[in-house]
Amino acid sequence: xxxxxxxxxxxxxxxxxxxxxxxxxxLVTLMTLGAHPEWLVLGYLRNQRLLRSVxxxxxxTVDWEVGxxxxxxxxxxxxxxxxxARRIVTTGCGQGSVFGGLMDExxxxxxPQAQLAQAQLYGVVNAIRLQExxxxxxxxxxxxxxxxxxxxxxxxxxxxxxxxxxxxxxWMWMNGVDTAAADPDQPFVFYTTGRLTSEMVIKSAQMGVAxxxxxxxxxxxxHDIAARLGLCAIGRATNRHFLCYTGRxxxxxxxxxxxxxxxxxxx
Amino acid sequence: xxxxxxxxxxxxxxxxxxxxxxxxxxLVTLMTLGAHPEWLVLGYLRNQRLLRSVxxxxxxTVDWEVGxxxxxxxxxxxxxxxxxARRIVTTGCGQGSVFGGLMDExxxxxxPQAQLAQAQLYGVVNAIRLQExxxxxxxxxxxxxxxxxxxxxxxxxxxxxxxxxxxxxxWMWMNGVDTAAADPDQPFVFYTTGRLTSEMVIKSAQMGVAxxxxxxxxxxxxHDIAARLGLCAIGRATNRHFLCYTGRxxxxxxxxxxxxxxxxxxx
Numbered sequence: 001x002x003x004x005x006x007x008x009x010x011x012x013x014x015x016x017x018x019x020x021x022x023x024x025x026x027l028v029t030l031m032t033l034g035a036h037p038e039w040l041v042l043g044y045l046r047n048q049r050l051l052r053s054v055x056x057x058x059x060x061t062v063d064w065e066v067g068x069x070x071x072x073x074x075x076x077x078x079x080x081x082x083x084x085a086r087r088i089v090t091t092g093c094g095q096g097s098v099f100g101g102l103m104d105e106x107x108x109x110x111x112p113q114a115q116l117a118q119a120q121l122y123g124v125v126n127a128i129r130l131q132e133x134x135x136x137x138x139x140x141x142x143x144x145x146x147x148x149x150x151x152x153x154x155x156x157x158x159x160x161x162x163x164x165x166x167x168x169x170x171w172m173w174m175n176g177v178d179t180a181a182a183d184p185d186q187p188f189v190f191y192t193t194g195r196l197t198s199e200m201v202i203k204s205a206q207m208g209v210a211x212x213x214x215x216x217x218x219x220x221x222x223h224d225i226a227a228r229l230g231l232c233a234i235g236r237a238t239n240r241h242f243l244c245y246t247g248r249x250x251x252x253x254x255x256x257x258x259x260x261x262x263x264x265x266x267x
Numbered sequence: 268x269x270x271x272x273x274x275x276x277x278x279x280x281x282x283x284x285x286x287x288x289x290x291x292x293x294l295v296t297l298m299t300l301g302a303h304p305e306w307l308v309l310g311y312l313r314n315q316r317l318l319r320s321v322x323x324x325x326x327x328t329v330d331w332e333v334g335x336x337x338x339x340x341x342x343x344x345x346x347x348x349x350x351x352a353r354r355i356v357t358t359g360c361g362q363g364s365v366f367g368g369l370m371d372e373x374x375x376x377x378x379p380q381a382q383l384a385q386a387q388l389y390g391v392v393n394a395i396r397l398q399e400x401x402x403x404x405x406x407x408x409x410x411x412x413x414x415x416x417x418x419x420x421x422x423x424x425x426x427x428x429x430x431x432x433x434x435x436x437x438w439m440w441m442n443g444v445d446t447a448a449a450d451p452d453q454p455f456v457f458y459t460t461g462r463l464t465s466e467m468v469i470k471s472a473q474m475g476v477a478x479x480x481x482x483x484x485x486x487x488x489x490h491d492i493a494a495r496l497g498l499c500a501i502g503r504a505t506n507r508h509f510l511c512y513t514g515r516x517x518x519x520x521x522x523x524x525x526x527x528x529x530x531x532x533x534x
Contacts (some may be wrong), residue, residue, distance in 0.1 A: 001510070001511045001515055001518075001520065002508070002509065002510055002511075002525075003507050003508055003509050003522065003524075003525035004522045004525045004528050005520050005522035005525075005528075008510070010510065012484060012485055012486060012487050012490055012512075013466070013484075013486050013487060014486070014487035014488075015464075015486050015487060015488045031488075032370065070416055077397070118270070139486060140462050140463075140483060140486055140502075146326070158419065159464070189490030195407050196284075196407075198282070199427070206519070216407060217279065217280075217407030217528070218279055218281060218407060219280050219281070219282050219407055220279050220280060220281035220282060220427055221281075221282045221298075223279060235407075240270050241270055242270050243269055243277065244268045244269075245279075248268055251268075253268070253272050255271045255272035257270075258269075258270035258271045258272075259270075261271050
């Protein structure tokens with residue numbers, strides 16, 4: 001019922017629980033819209049750094065009847081007990097989960113060369129706008145997309161932005177996307193509707209994507225990590241507005257495209 | 268740097284890690300803005316249903332030097348191993364954590380009598396608007412507030428909405444807020460900037476708050492649980508617009524306050 005007392009039929013997103021088993025061992029239960037469960041599961045394992053290469057995976061079988069995804073690996077997950085033991089509940093929306101020992105591995109990441117022109121950034125933001133106005137959204141969900149320059153390669157929605165970005169990671173793995181080999185002038189770019197938190201920045205770096213764009217803001221930890229990695233983090237991206245927080249050298253600014261300069265400098 | 272190439276000094280939220288120990292046993296690490304760590308810790312324990320009453324707590328000591336909160340209980344947490352074993356990563360923004368066995372306990376909850384008038388709902392939404400325009404926000408954070416009727420009792424911001432609502436729960440516990448004794452015409456109301464997911468609905472019910480208002484939408488699981496509990500879930504609340512999804516009997520509608528009826532019925 002709305003404010004006028006009218007009864008309306010609306011769509012709301014349906015979360016489905018998907019329990020992930022790796023070599024018959026229960027790992028975690030994810031809540032997802034369920035559009036791309038195999039990519040989600042693979043991407044989850046990748047982004048939690050439990051597996052290093054998609055070649056380690058023999059099979060992924062999803063059975064929605066029981067809400068289970070069974071992953072078979074070729075060699076097992078090393079030190080799985082230890083690596084899934086430490087429960088850190090990180091930000092996300094107050095609670096996320098990152099299995100321990102991450103900063104050491106993160107520091108070792110070398111991002112590819114990447115230069116995004118301001119015009120390409122506007123292309124990215126516009127592509128998202130078109131996507132959202134063209135395709136009926138499940139509503140109350142987070143969207144995430146992978147671009148090469150301003151060309152959208154994949155758009156994913158899920159009830160949570162962690163799932164959305166993990167799904168992209170899984171797709172990239174399945175499709176052998178080599179981010180190191182990209183043309184620096186057509187860089188890989190992530191777009192997310194969610195905030196640029198430490199976890200989003202880390203996942204992006206792990207996936208070899210040097211430019212992350214969000215319509216939301218950034219947190220201090222996300223900022224610190226992005227700065228350390230030299231990742232280009234751009235937030236508050238709507239219409240022509242944006243704030244480039246870190247990695248400015250990866251953005252080819254073109255202020256003339258920004259339209260008239262108004263006095264009030266917003267947040 | 269913004270789109271005009273201008274350098275701006277902005278504020279971003281700083282997450283700080285807070286490791287919670289209960290009777291010297293490490294439980295979880297929360298990431299928080301850190302404004303109200305004691306309330307957050309107490310509320311976390313309450314909403315995870317690890318303790319039943321604030322009287323079970325002897326002390327909460329927070330030491331920011333080491334990012335630790337030490338909780339001492341009078342009788343220990345029953346079956347702590349078992350109850351913290353099952354790792355369900357629920358929605359939130361894709362990942363949250365709810366220690367097992369919740370639906371049985373949830374079904375037993377009886378919400379208090381509560382009737383919110385449409386005018387009071389508008390008072391709530393307006394109070395939030397004033398709060399946000401009056402007090403400089405940390406930016407990129409979630410806000411949560413507890414109201415009695417349209418009177419704001421507490422407003423909390425944190426990097427995640429789970430932390431924000433847990434902090435409110437902790438404050439209510441510390442202050443012995445008896446939601447069962449409330450005047451039905453001045454009901455307790457939660458306001459959240461986050462989505463009405465299953466976890467948010469469950470937490471609200473556990474805290475004895477029968478009306479939840481969000482500027483965002485609802486998910487199917489949040490909807491199902493709210494319907495089962497008879498909780499009044501109101502989303503998309505901005506200006507005069509809102510959608511009452513469940514518990515309509517708890518809302519005293521007054522469509523005449525809604526302003527002119529336009530043809531397009533939005534999502």
